[in-house]
Amino acid sequence: MKRGGGGTGAVWLVLLAVVFVSFIVFAILLGPDRAVRIATASFLSTTVDGLAEDPGPHQLRVVEVKVDEAYLDSLNSDLPWSGGRNMPATLVQNGVHHPVKFRYRGIYSASHYLGGKKSFRLTLKKNNPFGPYRKLNFINPKSFNLLNNHMGLWIAGRMGVAVPWNEMVFVRLNGRDYGVMEMYEQPDGSFERYRNLTKDDVPVYKGEYPAVTAREIPEKRSLWRKADYWEYESKADSTVARARLEALVDIIDDSTLTLPYRRDTLAKLIDVDAYARYLAAMLVVNTKHMDQFHNQWLVMSERTGLFYPIFWDALLMFPPDGEPLYFINDALAHWFLRIPEWRLLRDRYAYQALQDLHVEGAFMQEYDRTIERIKPSVLADRNKYGHVSLYPADVHRNSVVHVISSFANMRATVKAHWDRTLHRLADRNVRVERGAALRLTSTNEVPVELRWRSFDERPPAVVAGTDTLTATRVDGWWSVTLHRTLTLPEGSWDRPFANWQHYLVKPMDLAVTFPSGVPSGLRITNAITDEAVEQAP
């Protein structure tokens, strides 16, 4: 008996040929790497994601938003330029309809406005379910693991750096699943009020790319060049804040000032401790995302009158090239890191954080907890969009396989970076030669502290190389810190506004003389960890 189906086989062959040809065409047009990535993402999201049949109830907050489809069409038809236009919408929570304003977000990141999960912002009325917050961004997470920004902010917040409220949520738009997003407080003058620190607004400045006013992307500008480049985002009186911001910009812009003068003036304008934590967080989070041009905030504290930063758009493990110990993200960091005692303060905060997060495992516990919490929502999310290649325009649907592999990858990357950084900060290899003078040589990057007991009432003057250091008394011990000398890589410009630079630490080869000879009970420690140096032979 003759079997039928010869025709079906031919159809399959034709279909396969079409797929193959289309792949070849795309490979030629986009290049094989992009084509493979896009095709893989598409294939996996179609075939694998549907296997999650019963993901279980959401453990994330579910945010239900309703926007008239006509309004959405109108906004969608003009992206990214429609990003600034607000439309009336409704937030449904506990069965109550809350009137809100809805707008799409951003023009500078394609993941905000390309693909099927566009970032948006809700502006809410006073008594809303998210109170006290009234402006919330709902961001399409930038990475496959969805968590790198959330966890980056968690780290910074734990390190004592001011961060916006940030929570992973599951969004439903017009009754359909929109997927896992990152809910993000939009800071403004109420930043301290929302934290029960003040009754009124405080001055807040935003350092961002210029606002889009026409249908073109404005030119970037170096924020610390001019006070005008910082947008005022508060209803508080700005007179004092503006004067201080101008003074701060002047200090940063003027390259002719001496280091002590610059240090003392900066200390009157910025919260040094907060900035040391901020820069330490940048090292621990390993990000370069806050730069000369954007992702910067300044809040003037009601308690101190000093500016402190907000850690914004953290992007965990978005490292600067070469992962330097002293990355210069902006002009302020250029000067801040040159001040040895401030640099040491930053290093100590970074070391403390790594002890807590890495050695004691606080990060991995929270990471695991968060993954567990978002799991049902990720499995239910059939609308995962992200950059599937390094090309900004390649925002495509991706799959749960991408998410899972990215979780593992993030775990490994974090561990590797923190192992390396901890090793650098805790390095104790110093060659010590004792004679009439003390000779210290080292190729590591850490400062060294010398401590000794003495009955001297007056601070002894210690000569280290060509510098005369005045010892300080702490708990009955005299001590001096031998800070390291920084330099820029060969060929780099020593300019505060140069982008994404870093400092290198020069090897140490120092003769140290004491007024009465090298003290017998001299203790030499790593100034960051306070652990005794391992004296190389």
Place this chain on the structure above:
Amino acid sequence: MKRSSKRRKVGVMPWLICLLLAGASLVALFSLGGSGWLRTVTVLPVNALEWSWYEGLFDRRPIAEAGSSAPILRFGGSKEVDGCIDAQEGGAWRTRWFEADGYGDSVEVRNRRLGAGFEVRMKPSALYKEQRRMVLVPASEAAMRTKYIEVIAQDLGIATVSNALVRVLACGGDLGLFRLQEWVDDQWAARRGMRGVSLVRMGMDPTRPDEQFPVVKADSSERVQLRGIIERALSEAAAGRTELLASLVDEKAAAAWLLLAWIDGRDLRVEPVHFTYQWSNARFSPIYEPPREEVDHQAGNGPLAPNLLTPLLQRTDFRARFERLQAEVAAQWPELADRHAAMFISWAATLRSTTVDPISIAHIANSNAASRLQRPLMNGPGHATFVNGMVLPPVAVRTVEDTIGLAQLAKRYKLLLQGDSIIFPRGKYTIEEDLVFPAGRAVLLLQGARLFMGKGRSLLVKGDLYIRGTLRNPVFIRAQDDAQPFGAIAVLGGSSQQCAISGLYVSGGAGAKLAGIECGGMLTLQGASRTIITSSVFQENDANASLVVDGGELEMRDVRYENEARKFMHVDHVRAVLYDLVMVGARTNETTGLHIGAGTVAALGGTFIGLNGPAVLADGAGQVLLRNARLSKNSVAIRSVGRGEVYAEGNTIDGNGLAFDAVSDGAGDRLILYPNVLSGNTLDRQGSRIKENTALDETTVSIFGVPLQLPVKEERKGSGRSRRGRTGD
């Protein structure tokens, strides 16, 4: 005629008819609301709570009717928006007409910010039951659990919010049953007689930047001061030093709060906690509020934000106190549930709840409770940056000073210091100075203690007060010189203080201002959560009242007031049950007998004789039940003015100038009369706000927490001994 010995076969039909008749009888009995007497049949082996099951099966009335015992709150439309409250959008306040048992006014209503339900805000000039604000939460079966835990909270003496079941009608439509919950605000504190307190709210969710610092309802300098105190205590606790925290927090209330949180199963991170801060003793006391949402008993074990409660579990003595409390509550719960069975049955019937007992003793007594509550702590995001520049007070643990001061005091007066207690043993004490006993210390006056107070001198107790005299061996408190009155004996509570007095004879006080608070009574008990006074005698004095009780729960038995006084007893903001009070006026001045401000007061039995002022006066928004009392030869027997409501039943009212006086400008009846015996009064009634009813019902008495059927008193058989002898010492 001989009956056939042949057994008659019963067919299917008779069986069916029998079943049908029995079933129909049960349905009729329950559905017509006539099943109440069945509960009193002692031979029926049915647990009180099981009735709710039978009611669920056989009570076929429509739900609305079955739940009709719940008070009805009516909301009207709004001029600002279309639709009724159930269709109200957003979180803004909307003005609507509101009516409920005699109250009718425009109020503001808005949707709750977290969870389903409404918040209602009254005008400051037109409070509803002394409340400016209240919350309405849709009542599910879980509301039963809330009531159970509220009863435990009251028994533990922790400040809590009250809950009631109400039916909400909106623009004529029935929205169903809601749980009406008190709102914690200044009025709430005032209703409990808490003076000189600030309210503080703190969250425990370390992921919320807005919950890392307390919300303090006070002026700006007090805010800064309290924030600094809390921050200092929490930073010390984070470093493992909890002494400062322990000295700042009312540990008894804290242990009770944690136990209740354990029982209700809440996720500690979800809802902020309210505290009172008592400025006079510098103590924070938590307020127990039921969790707003359906609780997740599998709540996570992630870290908590530093807070005033859970770090105390690091302390061995606090942990032991918590575990002791667990054991006590587990042991007492069955008896407590039985005691409140009538109320639970009423709630279960209204809710149509079939849950037998939502609280298990095994859960209360779980030995892992303390460990589960003691979770790791993590500061809120950015904490270190925000703390920079904050004014923090130095670390100063005051208990050390207290201990030294108390030791000196004990030496001077030969008092005993045992643990947290300061004991006045039998003996004579001449008090020539103001004595102040700090919070956290219980003061005990044992039988035979005799305190002779100097002119204007007072005794102020900020902890618990126990007076343990007997009629044979009373505790006496007197002025040293009859012509020179002393000040006051006062208890100023934060919220969780307890006071138990028996066998006290007190006279000769004039009242005083202590710790900035007016203590107008010779004995003033203000803000104590629970007070019991038995077998005591209050005699002549120059104070505004012989006894003032402001706030908390009060129970009195066999207490006598006599001789000259401006007023015998003034109660305000209390929930009181007074058994067999005796008030005998001196007839020489205008003495008021029992004066009730706000609160609910049941006076059962007792005698009010020869008072030149009103024997019973209700002039606030109080509700008073007066049953089986004798009011004789008084100027006015019962006077209800203002917004007070007095229910009088079974009283003998004779020989008074005026029996009933009800004058009020407001709406509603102020004096509700059931059958009483009146004779020989000059005038029986005055005022138009008097209503007559035929019989007292269960719904009315349940307001006062007393049973409808009062227990029959046992006849005291003559034994040949005097009354003093019969009371037994």
